[in-house]
Amino acid sequence: MSGSGTNVPRSAVSNRILVVDDEEIVVSTLRETLRRQGYEAVATMDPTAALKELREGQFAVIIADQRMPLLSGLELLDQARQIQPTATRILMAGVVSLDTVIDAINKGEIYRFIVKPWLREELLVTIKNAVQRHELVQQNLHLQTATHEMNEQLVELNQSLEEQVKLVARQNQQLARVNQTLEQNLLRSMELSLHAAQTFYPTLGDQGRRVAQLCRPMAQLLNISGDEFRTLEYAALLHDIGLVGAPRAIIRRWQDSPQMLNPAERALIEQHPILGQELSAFGNGLEQVGILIRVHHERVDGTGYPDRLPGDKIPWLGRLLAVAVAFASSKLTRDDAVEEIKLQANTSFDADAVRVFLRALPMVPQSGTLLRREKTVPLAELRPGMVLARGIYSPNGLLLASEGQQLNPIYIEKLLNHDRIQPINQSLVVYC
Numbered sequence: 001m002s003g004s005g006t007n008v009p010r011s012a013v014s015n016r017i018l019v020v021d022d023e024e025i026v027v028s029t030l031r032e033t034l035r036r037q038g039y040e041a042v043a044t045m046d047p048t049a050a051l052k053e054l055r056e057g058q059f060a061v062i063i064a065d066q067r068m069p070l071l072s073g074l075e076l077l078d079q080a081r082q083i084q085p086t087a088t089r090i091l092m093a094g095v096v097s098l099d100t101v102i103d104a105i106n107k108g109e110i111y112r113f114i115v116k117p118w119l120r121e122e123l124l125v126t127i128k129n130a131v132q133r134h135e136l137v138q139q140n141l142h143l144q145t146a147t148h149e150m151n152e153q154l155v156e157l158n159q160s161l162e163e164q165v166k167l168v169a170r171q172n173q174q175l176a177r178v179n180q181t182l183e184q185n186l187l188r189s190m191e192l193s194l195h196a197a198q199t200f201y202p203t204l205g206d207q208g209r210r211v212a213q214l215c216r217p218m219a220q221l222l223n224i225s226g227d228e229f230r231t232l233e234y235a236a237l238l239h240d241i242g243l244v245g246a247p248r249a250i251i252r253r254w255q256d257s258p259q260m261l262n263p264a265e266r267a268l269i270e271q272h273p274i275l276g277q278e279l280s281a282f283g284n285g286l287e288q289v290g291i292l293i294r295v296h297h298e299r300v301d302g303t304g305y306p307d308r309l310p311g312d313k314i315p316w317l318g319r320l321l322a323v324a325v326a327f328a329s330s331k332l333t334r335d336d337a338v339e340e341i342k343l344q345a346n347t348s349f350d351a352d353a354v355r356v357f358l359r360a361l362p363m364v365p366q367s368g369t370l371l372r373r374e375k376t377v378p379l380a381e382l383r384p385g386m387v388l389a390r391g392i393y394s395p396n397g398l399l400l401a402s403e404g405q406q407l408n409p410i411y412i413e414k415l416l417n418h419d420r421i422q423p424i425n426q427s428l429v430v431y432c
Contacts (some may be wrong), residue, residue: 217360232317386430
């Protein structure tokens with residue numbers, strides 16, 4: 001009933017996939033397909049046996065057919081959610097109706113649908129993404145556990161301090177310190193999220209920092225402070241976090257040649273603000289941050305995504321963020337990017353937001369990455385003194401050299417030696 005391969009290195013749990021379908025041919029086909037890809041496939045035609053498997057062992061992905069005796073796929077996945085909440089749940093169906101979709105969202109919290117008959121390539125991509133999602137959820141759980149433990153320690157410290165405080169003034173000072181610590185914890189969590197995004201796809205973390213670098217002077221010009229300032233800054237840093245888990249090739253094509261995306265790929269990309277809103281909910285009080293992340297690709301003429309919001313339906317801070325994101329992600333030269341944004345005032349972008357952006361751009365620090373030109377160079381052309389504009393990662397995600405690193409002969413030789421053993425396939429970007 002189960003098997004494993006050796007061509008796809010994974011952790012024990014991430015390698016395990018449970019397949020449930022009352023058709024023997026489907027079970028056999030899926031089990032063999034998954035085994036050939038190196039997954040450990042546990043397959044059964046009995047939903048009751050599937051629930052027993054879930055109680056006895058951990059799985060990264062659960063795939064269930066909708067039409068089965070005893071239990072429907074949705075009912076099975078709903079129970080599976082109670083047993084293993086972090087497992088990624090996928091529903092198979094011959095026809096996916098609106099009622100099924102609504103039930104899937106409300107009951108089973110389904111990650112993806114697979115429509116029978118499926119295309120093998122799309123099936124494998126879906127399963128790969130599902131495994132990656134499970135790993136990300138597991139990492140987030142570890143982060144939440146660590147943060148929870150830190151918060152418990154802070155609570156204990158606060159209780160101890162409060163017992164010693166006699167004067168109201170000293171109590172206020174201690175509470176202020178606690179708030180500062182909580183803010184630092186939130187910033188650490190955000191930095192970890194950025195690091196996770198940058199590890200998954202290096203330009204995502206860099207992009208977040210560039211957008212935040214633009215939003216800060218825009219907020220200063222408008223006298224935006226306090227919670228609103230933090231909301232805009234956090235949304236700027238995390239605006240593309242929803243792309244984590246999307247296929248890297250699709251992200252690259254969207255960034256370099258968006259017109260080459262097919263409808264399915266474009267639909268996947270246009271969902272990333274929604275997923276970003278969901279992922280930004282790791283901290284209390286970040287609801288407004290999630291809203292700004294959701295609207296950062298909306299356009300005032302109503303042609304944006306994901307909700308096609310027009311004009312004033314887009315929050316004001318979201319309109320500011322949209323301009324900053326467009327400029328920071330532009331492949332044009334700085335001057336041409338500015339002109340392009342001017343031309344799109346009152347169509348793509350809010351005219352007032354564009355005016356604020358134009359006034360804020362000269363306020364970006366001269367050392368900021370937005371004002372430094374970048375170029376792509378082959379590994380063989382790296383020279384001492386060059387500064388990396390992007391981190392360099394091995395194919396398995398190991399950071400070899402960080403963004404901002406000034407290269408010297410030792411660093412260059414280290415990269416060349418690594419390339420001889422395990423080729424470095426990414427583009428190398430330096431400041432010029």
